[in-house]
Amino acid sequence: MLAVSALVSGCGVIPGTSGGSSGPIVVMTWAPVGTDATNMPGMPAMAQAIGSYVNAQGGINGRKLKVLTCNERNDAVAVTACAQQASQAGAVAVVGSYSEEGSSFISALEADDIPYIGGYGITEDEYQSLMSFPINGGLPALLAGSGLQLAQTCKRVRLVRPDSITGDQFPIFLDQGLNAAGKKDVDDILTKDDATDYTPVATQAVGDDKHSTCVSAVLGDHTSTFFDALRRVGDEQPKVQLSSVIGSVQQSVIDASGGAKSPLEGARITSWYPPASDPKWNEMKSVVNKYAFGDNAIDVADPGVQTTWIAYQVFLKVVRGMGPKAKIDSESVRRAMNATTGLSTGGLTPDLGWTDKDLLGIPDHARMVNTKVVYQEVRDGRLVQYRPGFVDLTSTLRPSSDGLLNP
Known part of the structure; x- marks a missing residue:
């Protein structure tokens, strides 16, 4: 199974370097935390644990991955602000995130050409935008x-x-x-x-x-x-x-x-993924045990946590495949994702891809590539x-x- 990388950070930090072949690669993970409705605190917490794990393994082709996290609060204004912070920080993608405010965050990401990789699949917008690369069949x-x-x-x-x-x-x-x-x-x-x-x-x-x-x-x-x-x-x-x-x-x-x-x-x-007892999740569990021990926000059986894990696998495998000298920015990542097909997630999902031949022709969900x-x-x-x-x-x-x- 693919190893993953990220240096943890919060919203509003000094922008990292995403282009060229040196400096950190910046991404963001957002989810609602502490609201009266659905909350997904395990998703940004999982992203942080992944970050510690991967940077301990040497990063992505020798470069650090700086993970920004943001509380989107189940609010259209808040998630738009998260997207703006991602843009200002030079984020090359938003990875493994949750928001029910699809029209708001997709519009913001489209304006800055930032791909949305492995969203939870809660909104129709995630399956329509050319900036979106879903990993599951959503609702x-x-x-x-x-x-x-x-x-x-x-x-x-x-x-x-x-x-x-x-x-x-x-x-x-x-x-x-x-x-x-x-x-x-x-x-x-x-x-x-x-x-x-x-x-x-x-x-x-x-x-x-x-x-x-x-x-x-x-x-x-x-x-x-x-x-x-x-x-x-x-x-x-x-x-x-x-x-x-x-x-x-x-x-x-x-x-x-x-x-x-x-x-x-x-x-x-009905689930998108195998149950948490399946050995295919063993690497994720070991990462949580080592890098997020005692963090009650992370439940390894939570599909939000699982989605974030898989989304980072996808992102890292694609970016690593671009090579150590490649320019890594939002545009190059989007192009690389669009050219990806037959990507294995170790059996946690069917093999994934986002080329024209991978699209399934589901009405109003043109970007859907996995209905299993x-x-x-x-x-x-x-x-x-x-x-x-x-x-x-x-x-x-x-x-x-x-x-x-x-x-």
């Missing part, structure tokens, strides 16, 4: 994959999701998976993504509590609060089948809700892989020639 793949999986066992699917612009996408993609398997649209249940009590919503979702009904909750950090309410409504173990996507449910949520006695026992979870997901389930209180290998959602997400979804 479309997760939700369509979940719908396809649930269609095998559920007569009715109820989705509990945020009443927000981002949340409005969720039933669209889930329906694609359901419809591809010949099932009717999801029952869409809207709620706040920062509520402290979801009892009324949980009561609506459980309904008559039939085993043939599936309840899927995608509420980010507050998904665990919803499942706590669901346990109370369903007398500890509701009959409805439960499901979600990685990020809304991960190992820490299962542990906090009772482990093997959690209402999530048996739940089906992994099916997991909660078994004895642990997230494990439900079936081996990746499941390809390309035909599910791409319309057929008659304008209908492929079955």
